[in-house]
Amino acid sequence: MxxxxxxxxxxxxxxxxxxxxxxxxxxxxxxxxxxxxxxxxxxxxxxxxxxxxxxxxxxxxxxxxxxxxxxxxxxxxxxxxxxxxxxxxxxxxxxxxxxxxxxxxxxxxxxxxxxxxxxxxxxxxxxxxxxxxxxxxxxxxxxxxxxxxxxxxxxxxxxxxxxxxxxxxxxxxxxxxxxxxxxxxxxxxxxxxxxxxxxxxxxxxxxxxxxxxxxxxxxxxxxxxxxxxxxxxxxxxxxxxxxxxxxxxxxxxxxxxxxxxxxxxxIPTARLSELEEQLRSSRAELDRTKRQLKTVREELRAATVPMYRKAARRMPWLARPVRPVFRRVRDVWRRSR
Ligand SMILES: C[S@@+](CC[C@H](N)C(=O)[O-])C[C@H]1O[C@@H](n2cnc3c(N)ncnc32)[C@H](O)[C@@H]1O
Known part of the structure; x- marks a missing residue:
């Protein structure tokens, strides 16, 4: 007060x-x-x-x-x-x-x-x-x-x-x-x-x-x-x-x-323009990082799904117990996209 x-x-x-x-x-x-x-x-x-x-x-x-x-x-x-x-x-x-x-x-x-x-x-x-x-x-x-x-x-x-x-x-x-x-x-x-x-x-x-x-x-x-x-x-x-x-x-x-x-x-106008420029470049950097994150996620998925399928074909007795977990992870991943 x-x-x-x-x-x-x-x-x-x-x-x-x-x-x-x-x-x-x-x-x-x-x-x-x-x-x-x-x-x-x-x-x-x-x-x-x-x-x-x-x-x-x-x-x-x-x-x-x-x-x-x-x-x-x-x-x-x-x-x-x-x-x-x-x-x-x-x-x-x-x-x-x-x-x-x-x-x-x-x-x-x-x-x-x-x-x-x-x-x-x-x-x-x-x-x-x-x-x-x-x-x-x-x-x-x-x-x-x-x-x-x-x-x-x-x-x-x-x-x-x-x-x-x-x-x-x-x-x-x-x-x-x-x-x-x-x-x-x-x-x-x-x-x-x-x-x-x-x-x-x-x-x-x-x-x-x-x-x-x-x-x-x-x-x-x-x-x-x-x-x-x-x-x-x-x-x-x-x-x-x-x-x-x-x-x-x-x-x-x-x-x-x-x-x-x-x-x-x-605050002088020149300084304001400088601050605006910094803000623009930080936003562009943030967008770039988000795009990279998306690519990494897709690569990860592309790498793990065939591995799981191959393992499931060769060793079905091992894959069976983890199948529900895999499905759950996949659903969560899809929802988060
Ligand atoms: C924390 S600053 C003073 C802050 C000031 N009162 C203010 O309002 O911002 C401490 C000051 O004491 C001075 N100083 C340090 N040792 C001292 C000493 N033995 N005798 C006199 N001044 C000293 C430093 O040069 C410095 O300017």
């Missing part, structure tokens, strides 16, 4: 409706709605601060956070980009040029800071020194256990008290380093508290009290898509939100679905 998004600032709503499918990356459309909606809801609730993401690729999820940010707030993008030797598990492939083009195309302002580094080097490069400043910290960089634990620690130490951390691929069966990293972080005394699960991402808050606040905030803005409440996870309770088709509502009163691919009308 289609769900309605909260009313979103127009740049975010337009990006979701007609832009996001053009940015390569890994982000469930429902999760894009949840990220965009909660970033907007935080501001309405007076939660201030910057936003950050580790693991940018081409900026698909980063744009959900950075679009329509107030001019006095920063959006910090962290990725190894050109230094892919530091991308130890080959999760994605950050491309700075494509990312910067996407920022320009979708109208993200001058308030983006790009840090080209491995997240494993952030601490020694002084990233923690300015202290707590992020109201959203999205983690989607390296997916190993070590990197996940490191990134959760970085987020824990830089997120504001009312801020939230979003951990990607928490239940992705191909990237089990993430869930292992989360449990290791918690075992080693990590203070972030799981609060909400959206498709493929876990939202964590800075305390049990703040986790309650985030669960309430999600329930207020996404009541219709809460699938299950109070699911136990690592000694806490999380609320689980569904993957749905959406009607995205903008401030200008327009609403529309999230485009997941280019509409057919934008």
């Amino acid at each position: 289609t769900a309605l998004t909260p009313v979103l600032p127009d740049p975010k709503a337009n990006y979701l409706r007609t832009g996001i499918h053009r940015v390569h990356g890994w982000l469930n459309p429902s999760t894009a709605v949840y990220l965009s909606g909660i970033e907007t809801a935080q501001r309405a609730d007076g939660i201030t601060g910057d936003v950050a993401e580790i693991g940018i690729h081409h900026g698909k999820s980063f744009l959900c956070l950075a679009l329509a940010l107030p001019a006095d707030q920063r959006a910090v993008a962290i990725d190894v980009f050109g230094d892919q030797s530091a991308n130890v598990d080959q999760s994605g492939y950050g491309d700075r040029d494509t990312f910067e083009q996407n920022l320009a195309t979708y109208g993200v302002g001058d308030n983006v800071d790009i840090l080209q580094t491995s997240s494993l080097e952030l601490e020694q490069n002084g990233f923690l020194t300015p202290g707590r400043r992020f109201r959203i910290f999205s983690i989607d960089g390296g997916h190993t256990t070590e990197i996940t634990e490191n990134d959760l620690r970085i987020a824990e130490q830089t997120v504001t008290e009312r801020g939230m951390v979003v951990l990607d691929d928490i239940l992705n069966r191909h990237w089990l380093g993430v869930i292992t990293g989360l449990f290791r972080y918690l075992e080693h005394g990590g203070s972030l508290v799981p609060a909400v699960l959206v498709p493929n991402k876990l939202v964590l808050a800075t305390s049990v009290e703040q986790a309650k606040q985030y669960r309430a905030m999600f329930a207020e803005h996404f009541a219709a898509t809460r699938e299950k409440a109070d699911v136990p996870l690592a000694g806490h309770q999380v609320d689980v939100y569904a993957d749905r088709p959406w009607l995205v509502r903008g401030e200008n009163g327009e609403s529309g679905p999230i485009l997941e691919h280019e509409p057919m009308s934008t």
